[in-house]
Amino acid sequence: MVRFYHIIYLFSLSVFVVCSQKSFGQIEFIQNKGQWHNNVQYKAEVSAGSLYLEKNGFTILLQNADDVKMFTEMVHGNETATRPFPDKFTLHSFAYKVKFLNASASPFIQPDKPFEFVNNYFIGNNRAQWASDCKVFQAITYKNVYPNIDIRYYSSSGNLKYDFIVRPGGNPKAITLQYDGPKLAIKNKNLVITTPVGEV
Numbered sequence: 001m002v003r004f005y006h007i008i009y010l011f012s013l014s015v016f017v018v019c020s021q022k023s024f025g026q027i028e029f030i031q032n033k034g035q036w037h038n039n040v041q042y043k044a045e046v047s048a049g050s051l052y053l054e055k056n057g058f059t060i061l062l063q064n065a066d067d068v069k070m071f072t073e074m075v076h077g078n079e080t081a082t083r084p085f086p087d088k089f090t091l092h093s094f095a096y097k098v099k100f101l102n103a104s105a106s107p108f109i110q111p112d113k114p115f116e117f118v119n120n121y122f123i124g125n126n127r128a129q130w131a132s133d134c135k136v137f138q139a140i141t142y143k144n145v146y147p148n149i150d151i152r153y154y155s156s157s158g159n160l161k162y163d164f165i166v167r168p169g170g171n172p173k174a175i176t177l178q179y180d181g182p183k184l185a186i187k188n189k190n191l192v193i194t195t196p197v198g199e200v
Contacts, residue, residue: 029053029111029135035131037119041109042140044153048158048198049093053140053153055106057099057177064092064197094195096181100145100155102174107145133161141165146174 029042036043042053052059071091115136123129139154148170153162166172183194193200 008092012170025155025158027158027160028115028139029138030119030154031111031135031137033131033134035123035129035134042137044160047158048200051153055109056103057079057097059097060200061093061095062195062197062200067091092197094181094197096179096193096195099178099180100151100178102176103145108143109141110141110143111135111137111139112141146170149175 003102027046029043029044031042032038036052039054040052041055043052044051046060047063049060049062052061063134067090071089086141115138117136118132119134119136121134122131122133139152141150141152145151145164148167150165151162152165153160155161164172164175179193181195182192182200185192185194
């Protein structure tokens with residue numbers, strides 16, 4: 001099966017996929033073949049926005065849930081006399097980056113569990129930004145991010161998960177994450193990430 005996407009740059013298109021993601025409960029890791037910035041290896045739509053996997057970390061783009069709901073209603077023409085749409089609309093978003101410090105500059109990236117479909121992107125009139133036969137996977141593993149330590153991205157019950165896999169000879173103390181952008185706190189032994197569009 002082949003899926004086609006025609007992307008119009010009005011707002012982040014992830015709002016559409018966020019809605020469908022909840023129906024299928026499966027996060028899709030999409031191969032980058034030039035349709036996104038070249039530092040992105042794979043992209044996935046998550047419950048509150050988008051995940052961009054890079055060589056030495058990842059970027060999370062979060063969107064305000066109320067704005068996403070309003071935008072979805074606007075796209076589907078659900079305006080009523082008692083609730084007209086505004087003349088101007090702002091989709092509040094916030095991005096933060098997680099870097100793996102002192103990690104391998106070029107880990108081996110191993111996608112697995114491919115879906116039976118591919119994605120095609122036709123972005124504007126510039127064929128250089130078009131990409132076809134972009135493979136879609138259920139999980140991505142970065143091998144030897146640190147010596148004998150892998151990181152695996154996958155989903156469970158529709159939620160993004162990532163595990164560090166420490167093999168014999170690996171040192172867990174080598175794993176160092178740097179968060180750029182959000183406010184961090186520890187609550188009940190859990191990391192809480194606070195952003196202008198909500199907590200993670």
